[in-house]
Amino acid sequence: MFVPAKNQQQQESLPLNCSFERSDWEILASFWHPVANSDEVTDAPVRVHLLDMPVVLFRTPDGIKAAKDVCMHRGGQLSLGSVCNGILVCGFHGFEYNGEGTCVGIPALAKGSPIPKKLRLKNFQCRERYGLVWVCLADQARAEMPEWPQIEDGSGKVIPVPSYEIRASAGRRVENFNDIAHVPFLHRDSFGGPPTDIAPYEVVSGDNTLAFKVDILEQTRYSGEYGGKPAYHSSVYSYELTLPFASSAKISNPESGDVYRVYDIVSPVSSDRSRVFQIVVDESFKMTPEAVRAFNDVVNKEDSPQVEAQSPFDLPLDLRDEIHIPADRMSVEYRRKLAALGLGAEAYR
Ligand SMILES: [Fe+2]
Structure with missing residues (x-):
């Protein structure tokens, strides 16, 4: 089958087979999202997907660059090529592109012939x-990426956690991270406290953020494993969410003074598929990277089956679509905030 002469792929800002409503895609594309760990991008091009867009990452002397993973010559996949001295070389016909995206070499072209400007x-x-490597698909980002000084100021041990994929929408997964009421149930074998009522809490709304704080009884890690009698201790959980999908939780133990921070950023690969990036900052300097990664792996695996099974897969932004209890204050404010960005406008029209 032939496609129209005006190749849609080259004219259109949306990716082919986009799984988002157009207006949702355009809003989400104007934010920064992580797409890879920096150390994944070495001497070869790396293919990732963000909002259904195939993106090639390649390292140049000026840092990592990101481009649509399509060669304009014959629609080849650039990430199947190579990187040579900061130049991305298409593996199909050897076309060479610099970090600015300019084609600087075509092996099959006679010497001295001009390279087409297009x-x-x-x-x-x-x-x-x-x-992390962060990408914004829009020419102009509508907000800065989150400010997390504790990752950069040396106040704790920074422990990157391997990213993982989840077959869920970013919104559902973000809500799960910020949901207190599920902890005694899904996490009863790891850190969940006893099922109990949740005292009303306030959610503080900023321009681009939501924050709330709760006191909870937390299980001392794994103490209830294998049917053992769990031990509990008090913890203060302070959450802050930066729109649309970047959360942090500061977990303080008032007795020991230990502070542990979890950063959890959900990258929307597609409308029903996400990649989760996590960073831990341990201000007590007591934890080993191995223990942190093993714990996060257990917790993430406790969450994933339920989040992947939620129906509908996308987060309903019309509050009448699901039932809310006072413990869901944060979920409700999050849905309101996403709707205020304009998300869901086409779905609810
Ligand atoms: Fe959870």
């Missing part, structure tokens, strides 16, 4: 921060 990569904004 032959440019579709570059995206790309930054490295917190050990």
Whole structure:
């Protein structure tokens, strides 16, 4: 089958087979999202997906660059090529692109012949921060990426956790991270406290953030495993969420003074698939990276089956679509905040 002469792939800002409503895609594309760990991008191009967009990452002397993973010459996949001295080389016909996306070499072209000006990569904004590669698909980001000083100021031991994929929408997964009431149930074998009522709490709304704090009884890690009698201790959980999908939780033990922070950023690969990036900062300097990673793995595996099974898979932004209890204060405010960005407008029209 032939496609129209005006190749849609080259004209259209949306990815082919986009699984989002157009307006949702355009809003989400204007935020920064992590797509890889910095150390994943070495001397070869790396293919990732963000909001259904295939993106190639490649390292240059000026840092990591991001572009649409499609060669404008014949629609080849650039990430199947190579990187040579900061130049991305398409593996199909050897076309060479620099970090700005300009084609700087075509082996089959006679020496001295001009390179077609239209032959440019579709570059995206790309930054490295917190050990992650962040991409914004829009020309102009509508908000800065989250500010998390404790990852950068040496106040704790920074422990990156391997990213993992979940077959769930970013919104459902973010809500799960910020949901207190599920902890005694899904996490009864790891850190969940006894099932109990949750005292009303306030959610503080900023321009681009939501924050709340709760006192909870937390299980001393794994003490209830294998049917043992769990031990509990008091903890203060302080959450802050930066729209749309970046959360942090500060977990303080008032008795020992230990502070432990979890950063949890959900990257929307597609409308029903996400990649979760986590960083832990242990201000007590007591934990080993192995123990932290093993614990996060257990907790994430406790959450994933339920989050992947939620129906509908996307977060309903019309509050009438699901039933809320006072413990869901944060979920309710989160849904309101996403709706205020304009998300869900087409779904609820
Ligand atoms: Fe959970």
